[in-house]
Amino acid sequence: MALTSGFWLDKSLEEMNREEWEALCDGCGLCCLHKLEDIDTGELVYTGIVCRHYDQTNARCTCYDTRHEKVPDCLVLTPELVATLDWLPETCAYRLLHEGRPLPSWHPLRSGRRESVAEAGVAIAGRVVNEDDVHPHDWAQAWLEAREAAEEE
Numbered sequence: 001m002a003l004t005s006g007f008w009l010d011k012s013l014e015e016m017n018r019e020e021w022e023a024l025c026d027g028c029g030l031c032c033l034h035k036l037e038d039i040d041t042g043e044l045v046y047t048g049i050v051c052r053h054y055d056q057t058n059a060r061c062t063c064y065d066t067r068h069e070k071v072p073d074c075l076v077l078t079p080e081l082v083a084t085l086d087w088l089p090e091t092c093a094y095r096l097l098h099e100g101r102p103l104p105s106w107h108p109l110r111s112g113r114r115e116s117v118a119e120a121g122v123a124i125a126g127r128v129v130n131e132d133d134v135h136p137h138d139w140a141q142a143w144l145e146a147r148e149a150a151e152e153e
Contacts, residue, residue, distance in 0.1 A: 003019060003020060003023055003109075007020050008020070008024065008093070008103060008109065012079075012097075013079035013082065013094065013097055013098060014079045023109060024109070025094075026091075026107050026108055026114075026122070027059035027060055027108075027117060027123070028059070028089065028091065028092075028117050028122045028123050029050060029056075029059060029123060029124040029125060029128070030089040030092070030122075030124060031075075032050050032051045032053075032054040032061070032124070033046045033047055033049065033050055033051075033128065034047045034049045034050070034051070034131060035087065036139065044087045047139050048128045048129055049128065049129055049130075049131050049134055049139050050124060050128040050129070050130055051071060051074070051131060052130055052132045053070065054124075054130075056124075056125040056126060056128070056130075057125070059114070059117070059118075059123055059125050079098070082094045082095060082098050083098055091122050093107060093109075106119065106120035106122065
């Protein structure tokens with residue numbers, strides 16, 4: 001079934017069918033990053049460490065349909081869950097629409113191009129380290145190094 005142009009403008013998250021729901025994901029990969037929680041403040045900090053199943057070349061999960069089986073704490077987003085997750089990226093279409101905000105001009109549904117996410121500097125591809133390449137005890141250090149390298153660019 002072909003997507004109706006501008007469907008996200010006329011439908012709530014709850015009204016969307018599966019194809020429309022999936023089309024909202026821009027593939028940025030931010031939700032696939034491991035996060036660290038400050039035990040004193042509860043603040044979540046994104047690391048530069050990405051799930052082993054995130055394909056940085058294609059900006060997609062390599063096991064999307066079975067991701068929850070392979071990574072039990074990988075969340076399957078629903079409209080109800082989106083409403084409770086304050087850590088979703090500020091640029092996340094699910095979050096934006098839930099909050100009544102518009103999709104950015106670089107979002108593939110608006111631009112018509114998946115590349116626009118990377119061009120806008122939102123995509124993580126090429127700027128992160130796969131979790132298999134870093135011991136969990138070193139995640140914070142790897143994140144700092146990746147951040148410093150990105151700032152030098």
